[in-house]
Amino acid sequence: MLMKTTKLPRSECLNCGHPLDRATHVDGARRAKPGDVTLCIRCSHIMIFTEDMSFRNPTDEELTEIAADADVMRAAVALARMREEMPYEDDDKSDLSRWLTANRLGRPQ
Ligand SMILES: [Zn+2]
Numbered sequence: 001m002l003m004k005t006t007k008l009p010r011s012e013c014l015n016c017g018h019p020l021d022r023a024t025h026v027d028g029a030r031r032a033k034p035g036d037v038t039l040c041i042r043c044s045h046i047m048i049f050t051e052d053m054s055f056r057n058p059t060d061e062e063l064t065e066i067a068a069d070a071d072v073m074r075a076a077v078a079l080a081r082m083r084e085e086m087p088y089e090d091d092d093k094s095d096l097s098r099w100l101t102a103n104r105l106g107r108p109q
Pocket of ligand 1: 015018040
């Protein structure tokens with residue numbers, strides 16, 4: 001499977017402050033774009049990409065939608081599994097430490 005990674009302007013996780021500058025889609029074949037759901041690789045905090053590809057917290061309405069989205073739940077499980085296999089280390093300077101899994105919110109366009 002070809003993994004497409006989207007390079008992002010560097011932002012920090014809104015919850016834990018971890019620097020994030022890349023996103024990898026759970027399906028591996030799509031690039032992250034505004035409106036997509038993303039999970040912090042470190043704390044799994046759920047955020048939404050803004051127009052300039054920084055983050056904002058989801059609204060209550062969006063959270064309800066996200067909770068019902070099988071793709072997002074799949075991403076959360078994949079992230080948890082990845083963390084088990086490759087425990088996150090704070091001093092890890094590899095690109096991998098900054099990856100997050102991105103996900104579409106809503107329907108494909
Ligand atoms: Zn975080």
